[in-house]
Every structure is written in C-alpha cells, then in structure tokens.
Amino acid sequence: DAKTTQPPSMDCAEGRAANLPCNHSTISGNEYVYWYRQIHSQGPQYIIHGLKNNETNEMASLIITEDRKSSTLILPHATLRDTAVYYCIVRVATYGQNFVFGPGTRLSVLP
Amino acid sequence: SAVISQKPSRDICQRGTSLTIQCQVDSQVTMMFWYRQQPGQSLTLIATANQGSEATYESGFVIDKFPISRPNLTFSTLTVSNMSPEDSSIYLCSVESGVGTGELFFGEGSRLTVL
Numbered sequence: 001d002a003k004t005t006q007p008p009s010m011d012c013a014e015g016r017a018a019n020l021p022c023n024h025s026t027i028s029g030n031e032y033v034y035w036y037r038q039i040h041s042q043g044p045q046y047i048i049h050g051l052k053n054n055e056t057n058e059m060a061s062l063i064i065t066e067d068r069k070s071s072t073l074i075l076p077h078a079t080l081r082d083t084a085v086y087y088c089i090v091r092v093a094t095y096g097q098n099f100v101f102g103p104g105t106r107l108s109v110l111p
Numbered sequence: 112s113a114v115i116s117q118k119p120s121r122d123i124c125q126r127g128t129s130l131t132i133q134c135q136v137d138s139q140v141t142m143m144f145w146y147r148q149q150p151g152q153s154l155t156l157i158a159t160a161n162q163g164s165e166a167t168y169e170s171g172f173v174i175d176k177f178p179i180s181r182p183n184l185t186f187s188t189l190t191v192s193n194m195s196p197e198d199s200s201i202y203l204c205s206v207e208s209g210v211g212t213g214e215l216f217f218g219e220g221s222r223l224t225v226l
Contacts, residue, residue, distance in 0.1 A: 043217030
C-alpha cells in the first residue's frame with residue numbers, strides 16, 4: 001500500500017502557482033519524498049525529490065515540513081501542459097528499492 | 112538520464128493468445144522494472160528483472176503468467192501469457208538512474224487491448 005495521501009483532484013488557473021499537498025505521516029527517517037507526474041498516454045516523468053530540506057529545480061519546488069509528515073509540490077507558473085496526474089511517493093533511496101505509486105492527484109490547469 | 116524504447120506501443124490481441132513486449136535502454140542498467148497500469152488506475156509493479164538471474168515478482172504476479180527475459184544489460188522482454196480481457200492495460204518498462212538519487216525513467220508504455 002502507498003504510504004502517502006493526496007487529494008484526488010485539483011484545479012489551477014493558468015499562470016498561477018499550483019500547490020499540490022501530500023501527507024506522509026508514517027515516513028521513516030531514511031525515506032525520501034519523490035514526485036512524479038504522468039501526462040495522459042505517456043510514461044511517468046520524474047519531477048523532484050528531497051529528504052528534509054526544501055528543494056528547487058527547473059520544474060518545481062518541494063517544500064517539506066519540519067516534522068517531515070507532509071510536503072507540497074509547487075509549480076510556480078502552471079501552464080496547460082502541466083495538466084497531469086501527480087504522484088507523491090516515499091521511498092528509501094536505495095538502488096532497486098520499489099516505488100509504490102498511489103492514486104495521485106489529477107491536476108487540471110484551466111485557461 | 113536514460114532513453115527507453117518499448118515495442119509494441121499498442122496492440123489488440125485475442126483472448127487466449129500471448130504477447131511479448133520488448134524494452135530497450137540506451138545505457139547499461141542492472142535492474143529493469145515492469146509495471147502495469149490498468150484503465151483509470153495507478154501503476155503497479157509486476158516484477159524486477161536483473162541481468163543473469165530470475166526476475167523477482169511482486170505479490171499477485173506469477174512467472175507463468177508474466178515470464179520475463181533479461182538477456183543483457185540493455186534489454187528485457189515481458190510476455191503476457193494466455194491473455195484475457197482483464198489483462199487489457201498499459202505495460203511500462205522502467206530503469207533507475209543508478210547514481211543513488213532514485214530517479215526512475217519510464218518508457219512510453221505498451222497499450223494492450225484484449226478482446
């Protein structure tokens with residue numbers, strides 16, 4: 001079973017920031033938080049991951065609470081092409097360790 | 112990063128037949144992963160394929176139904192045997208970056224429809 005809880009769906013206006021929450025209250029000290037997204041009819045795409053510090057890359061920012069029990073993925077300026085299912089996964093960063101995908105959040109970016 | 116090619120991209124199959132899906136990676140990787148995504152559902156790991164050893168199957172998946180080959184470090188096949196309509200899914204091949212970050216790279220998937 002997935003160790004994360006995400007809202008099933010969210011809407012966001014084009015050009016605005018999309019903030020996608022994820023709860024992982026049972027996360028272990030050595031587990032990372034990963035975010036992936038799946039655009040319709042494509043394979044999932046890696047976005048970002050982090051352990052306890054906030055992270056930013058060219059795609060998104062990841063904010064992890066101090067107790068690490070929840071996190072938020074931020075797409076700073078959502079575009080229509082960001083419409084996708086977003087998956088939050090917690091996992092030990094050991095090569096070959098399974099990724100367990102939950103149902104994710106279906107983000108719809110509206111014009 | 113890794114570039115993963117899957118064949119076929121889609122197929123329509125008859126009940127009772129078998130289909131083999133191929134996965135080619137542009138670099139050598141130790142582990143390759145096969146996932147299934149049923150219509151409207153999330154991804155479920157079928158098995159992990161290591162080169163030179165038997166694949167490791169997840170609960171609910173068995174070798175007789177989903178035999179896997181891993182002849183070298185850049186290639187793997189997944190066969191869906193004796194298909195039924197319940198096997199209609201997208202089957203995805205993936206590899207891990209292998210540098211400790213845990214990034215998974217996915218192929219575009221093979222969409223199977225079983226009539």
